[in-house]
Amino acid sequence: MSTRIKRGLAWGGALIFLILLPQMLAINHINTVVQFAIDAAFAVSLNLLLGYGGLLSFGHAMFFGVGAYATALSLTHIPGLPLLMVVGLGGLAGALLALAFSPLLARVSGTAFAMLTLAFGQLLYVFCLKYREITRGEDGIGGYPIPPFRIPGVLTVDMAVPQHFYYFAMTILFLSIGAMWFFTKTPFGSVLVGIRDNPRRIDYLGFKVPHTKAALLIFSGAVAGLVGSIYALLHNLVSVDGVLSIFASFNPIVMAYVGGLGSFFGPILGSGLIHGLNEITSRYVRYVDLINGLVFIGMVLFAPGGVVGIYRAAREKWLQRKLSRGKGEKIL
Numbered sequence: 232m233s234t235r236i237k238r239g240l241a242w243g244g245a246l247i248f249l250i251l252l253p254q255m256l257a258i259n260h261i262n263t264v265v266q267f268a269i270d271a272a273f274a275v276s277l278n279l280l281l282g283y284g285g286l287l288s289f290g291h292a293m294f295f296g297v298g299a300y301a302t303a304l305s306l307t308h309i310p311g312l313p314l315l316m317v318v319g320l321g322g323l324a325g326a327l328l329a330l331a332f333s334p335l336l337a338r339v340s341g342t343a344f345a346m347l348t349l350a351f352g353q354l355l356y357v358f359c360l361k362y363r364e365i366t367r368g369e370d371g372i373g374g375y376p377i378p379p380f381r382i383p384g385v386l387t388v389d390m391a392v393p394q395h396f397y398y399f400a401m402t403i404l405f406l407s408i409g410a411m412w413f414f415t416k417t418p419f420g421s422v423l424v425g426i427r428d429n430p431r432r433i434d435y436l437g438f439k440v441p442h443t444k445a446a447l448l449i450f451s452g453a454v455a456g457l458v459g460s461i462y463a464l465l466h467n468l469v470s471v472d473g474v475l476s477i478f479a480s481f482n483p484i485v486m487a488y489v490g491g492l493g494s495f496f497g498p499i500l501g502s503g504l505i506h507g508l509n510e511i512t513s514r515y516v517r518y519v520d521l522i523n524g525l526v527f528i529g530m531v532l533f534a535p536g537g538v539v540g541i542y543r544a545a546r547e548k549w550l551q552r553k554l555s556r557g558k559g560e561k562i563l
Contacts, residue, residue, distance in 0.1 A: 489504055
């Protein structure tokens with residue numbers, strides 16, 4: 232059986248499993264699965280900047296948060312909006328924010344990029360905290376109506392039913408992850424890796440490095456805003472500490488690093504591991520974030536390539552042993 236057929240069967244089995252999953256879980260577990268998918272897509276959007284573009288962002292939650300707030304505010308003040316338009320507004324808000332900051336962010340890298348994203352993220356955090364007449368400050372925006380999914384003249388699906396929302400949210404999130412995967416496989420994705428490894432050489436080849444970084448930032452911000460919109464629909468509450476705090480920016484970094492930077496599916500794996508760890512440790516200890524921090528430190532010190540790096544190293548050693556055994560048998 233060829234590798235392509237095996238992959239097709241694996242993806243088909245995973246898809247069938249995800250379709251049947253809501254029929255086997257309670258409501259709270261369905262929401263947990265959706266939250267995992269949100270965190271995974273958010274971590275992948277960060278990994279586009281960090282793993283492929285070499286740009287460490289300490290304020291990536293600002294795109295996530297502005298998408299969540301755009302969704303909450305639109306549902307609160309504009310009645311009758313279609314569900315897909317609401318989600319699209321979240322993605323548009325993230326893209327516009329990235330576009331506004333890109334003239335400055337696209338011209339820097341390294342520590343300067345990390346500090347500027349941290350500053351912009353905290354600036355937005357303080358803005359949403361102080362302007363209570365718009366964002367309601369620490370209380371957040373909640374209780375807004377979730378519109379049904381409608382195809383005029385065909386069907387209407389009530390999003391108040393958890394199973395229905397699960398299918399809608401997972402479809403949007405998986406399409407977002409698929410779009411990011413396709414993005415990395417294009418020639419543009421190869422240029423991004425070249426900028427990460429040697430920006431001067433890419434500049435010599437005729438590519439405009441700041442423009443390329445700006446396009447990456449806008450695309451990553453749009454996806455993060457889209458994911459933030461799904462978060463707002465899931466929780467029916469958007470608060471400044473929930474979507475714009477420094478911890479909201481730090482969590483996807485931990486997930487991407489634990490899973491494996493530079494690997495597209497590494498952040499998804501890291502998100503699953505962190506969620507599983509949180510579910511276990513929350514039963515026995517109160518300080519779950521402390522455990523996550525210790526895991527992150529351990530990965531930085533002993534496995535900088537993440538879980539994917541550990542797998543690749545083990546696989547390479549196994550192949551080398553297999554090759555050496557084969558040569559020994561031939562000599563005998």
